[in-house]
Amino acid sequence: MQVSKSFKQVIFLELAIPVALLIIGIYHGLMQTIYRAGVLQQTSFAKLDYYQGLTLHGVINALVLTTFFAVAFGHVTMAFYFKKEPNRKLMWLSFWLMLSGVLMAAWAMLAGKASVLYTFYPPLKAHPLFYLGAALLIVGSWVPLFDWAVMYNRWKKANPETKTPLAVLGTLINFIIWFVCTLAVAYEVLVLLIPWSMGWTDTVNVNLARTLFWFFGHALVYFWLLPAYIMFYTILPKIAGGKLYSDLAGRVALFLFLLFSIPVGVHHQYSDPTITQGVKFFHGMLTYGVAIPSFITAFTIAASLEYAGKKRGSKGLFGWMARLPWFDQSKYLFAYFISGLILFVFGGVTGIINASYSLNSVVHNTAWMPGHFHMTVAGPVFLGIIGMSLYIYSKLSGKRIFLPKLNTIIPYLWVIGMLIFSFGMSWGGLRGEPRRTNLGTSYLNPDNPLYRSDWVPTTLMALLGGIIMFIAAMLFIVIFFGTILSKKKEEGFLELPVSEAYHDEKRIPLFDKFKPWLVTMIVILLLAYVPALLNVNKNSGPKAPRFNIDNPVPEASAKK
Numbered sequence: 001m002q003v004s005k006s007f008k009q010v011i012f013l014e015l016a017i018p019v020a021l022l023i024i025g026i027y028h029g030l031m032q033t034i035y036r037a038g039v040l041q042q043t044s045f046a047k048l049d050y051y052q053g054l055t056l057h058g059v060i061n062a063l064v065l066t067t068f069f070a071v072a073f074g075h076v077t078m079a080f081y082f083k084k085e086p087n088r089k090l091m092w093l094s095f096w097l098m099l100s101g102v103l104m105a106a107w108a109m110l111a112g113k114a115s116v117l118y119t120f121y122p123p124l125k126a127h128p129l130f131y132l133g134a135a136l137l138i139v140g141s142w143v144p145l146f147d148w149a150v151m152y153n154r155w156k157k158a159n160p161e162t163k164t165p166l167a168v169l170g171t172l173i174n175f176i177i178w179f180v181c182t183l184a185v186a187y188e189v190l191v192l193l194i195p196w197s198m199g200w201t202d203t204v205n206v207n208l209a210r211t212l213f214w215f216f217g218h219a220l221v222y223f224w225l226l227p228a229y230i231m232f233y234t235i236l237p238k239i240a241g242g243k244l245y246s247d248l249a250g251r252v253a254l255f256l257f258l259l260f261s262i263p264v265g266v267h268h269q270y271s272d273p274t275i276t277q278g279v280k281f282f283h284g285m286l287t288y289g290v291a292i293p294s295f296i297t298a299f300t301i302a303a304s305l306e307y308a309g310k311k312r313g314s315k316g317l318f319g320w321m322a323r324l325p326w327f328d329q330s331k332y333l334f335a336y337f338i339s340g341l342i343l344f345v346f347g348g349v350t351g352i353i354n355a356s357y358s359l360n361s362v363v364h365n366t367a368w369m370p371g372h373f374h375m376t377v378a379g380p381v382f383l384g385i386i387g388m389s390l391y392i393y394s395k396l397s398g399k400r401i402f403l404p405k406l407n408t409i410i411p412y413l414w415v416i417g418m419l420i421f422s423f424g425m426s427w428g429g430l431r432g433e434p435r436r437t438n439l440g441t442s443y444l445n446p447d448n449p450l451y452r453s454d455w456v457p458t459t460l461m462a463l464l465g466g467i468i469m470f471i472a473a474m475l476f477i478v479i480f481f482g483t484i485l486s487k488k489k490e491e492g493f494l495e496l497p498v499s500e501a502y503h504d505e506k507r508i509p510l511f512d513k514f515k516p517w518l519v520t521m522i523v524i525l526l527l528a529y530v531p532a533l534l535n536v537n538k539n540s541g542p543k544a545p546r547f548n549i550d551n552p553v554p555e556a557s558a559k560k
């Protein structure tokens with residue numbers, strides 16, 4: 001499909017800016033493993049503080065890259081399936097809002113005025129521009145939903161009996177989840193944090209802020225995941241050489257995410273004394289509920305891949321695996337997607353361990369946790385994002401992939417690095433190694449009385465994995481910008497591989513409309529969050545003043 005120059009420009013910028021920022025994000029990932037292994041025994045390096053670096057790492061990789069990509073991929077999906085570009089003015093408005101937000105937050109982080117990590121929990125205080133930047137990034141990402149909803153309604157009116165394309169359904173569900181969950185964080189930022197950070201209010205309710213953050217925070221992880229799931233359902237079976245095993249399974253999974261993505265946030269707060277056990281138990285049960293659509297996805301995608309392998313002439317029970325296009329340069333997206341799926345098997349299992357109230361008390365706030373989430377957000381999500389960014393860019397620009405052979409190997413290199421890294425982190429976590437801690441200044445410094453020799457092998461494994469991942473990511477950066485800088489070979493156009501369904505079940509109205517699901521979503525949300533908020537209202541202790549990361553004394557007292 002031919003698209004306008006303006007459409008291409010927005011998409012290029014939305015893909016290329018976060019990939020360029022990744023250089024900073026990935027560098028600070030490597031630095032984390034270096035500090036933690038005790039190779040550096042200091043609080044800063046190259047004039048950047050440990051926590052400043054960790055904040056840059058989390059914000060760029062987990063918030064900026066993911067949000068920009070979700071918006072760009074949403075535009076591409078809508079335009080491709082509806083054969084019509086989204087409203088250009090709104091596309092630009094959304095882009096400028098997001099970019100100005102990122103610039104504000106980047107200034108605050110680089111100036112060392114917002115070392116509050118990507119969760120920005122109070123009482124750690126950031127510069128108001130950090131919060132304002134985060135709010136603008138979010139508001140900018142809301143804008144497209146309203147335009148896509150109009151596009152969808154028009155299309156539905158003209159095609160009432162046709163099933164909504166799966167990718168469109170997934171995009172709309174994802175942005176509805178995003179809109180609802182970000183309302184809580186918008187309230188946290190605008191009503192609680194900005195006035196407190198500006199000094200208009202002296203104290204802040206830490207428990208309320210945390211609860212509002214996690215109302216947003218776990219749904220956030222599915223906002224990251226769903227674009228990857230859309231790729232797995234609608235693109236992967238085609239490039240693997242087969243068909244999507246069941247179209248209906250995809251629809252059921254997506255609607256289940258709408259129900260269960262948000263009302264699970266308290267599983268991040270099992271250790272918060274403000275919230276009672278009954279509420280924690282209910283959120284724990286719903287967390288098992290949100291794993292169901294991923295199990296559905298695992299079986300559906302595995303069946304689709306088995307079908308692809310069989311179609312390619314495989315024999316025996318597992319022969320299909322060998323027949324898949326693992327190193328096919330022309331189908332490099334396969335390498336990115338399958339690598340993400342392999343990592344997600346481990347990411348999923350560790351997530352289910354976290355969800356168990358009793359097991360969670362063993363692993364909470366230990367290195368186990370980054371072990372878990374790197375196999376999710378830095379697994380299927382990251383690999384899906386970078387692979388697809390390259391694909392969309394090269395198709396839209398008409399340029400060929402720079403170093404295509406190397407491009408096919410990068411995801412596997414990433415998987416090797418990630419498995420070593422996450423194994424080291426998970427093992428260390430089980431031995432009590434804390435997360436978010438500069439171990440080099442204490443536990444991993446042999447001269448320090450706190451020295452823990454049993455954390456040497458675990459942190460060294462994480463370091464080795466970190467080095468391999470850093471190399472893989474930098475090679476990707478070379479390929480991405482190498483492709484941008486190469487000469488145009490043909491006319492650029494918008495194209496996405498589209499998987500046919502093996503079981504193309506007939507349209508079931510319940511799985512092709514939003515209203516019943518939205519109503520159920522609201523009911524579950526109220527059941528899960530009214531008691532949690534009542535708990536917080538009743539049990540929160542005194543409110544907290546402002547703290548900076550480098551001082552255990554509140555900011556106002558420290559100034560005296």
Ligand code: HAS
Nearest residue numbers: 221267294298301302341348351352354355364373376377
């Ligand atoms: Fe999580 C903490 C529970 C999924 C990200 N999670 C985090 C944090 C992050 C994160 C960033 O219950 C840390 C937050 C912080 O900073 O404090 N998580 C879960 C559960 C799931 C889960 C139950 N998490 C994710 C995803 C993430 C993510 C997805 C990012 C994208 N997580 C938790 C809990 C905590 C937590 C607690 C808080 C812990 C604490 O104490 O702080 C589930 O959604 C997982 C379901 C997944 C599966 C796997 C399905 C497998 C698939 C692959 C199939 C492979 C194929 C290939 C088909 C059931 C789909 C086969 C073919 C071949 C050829 C081999």
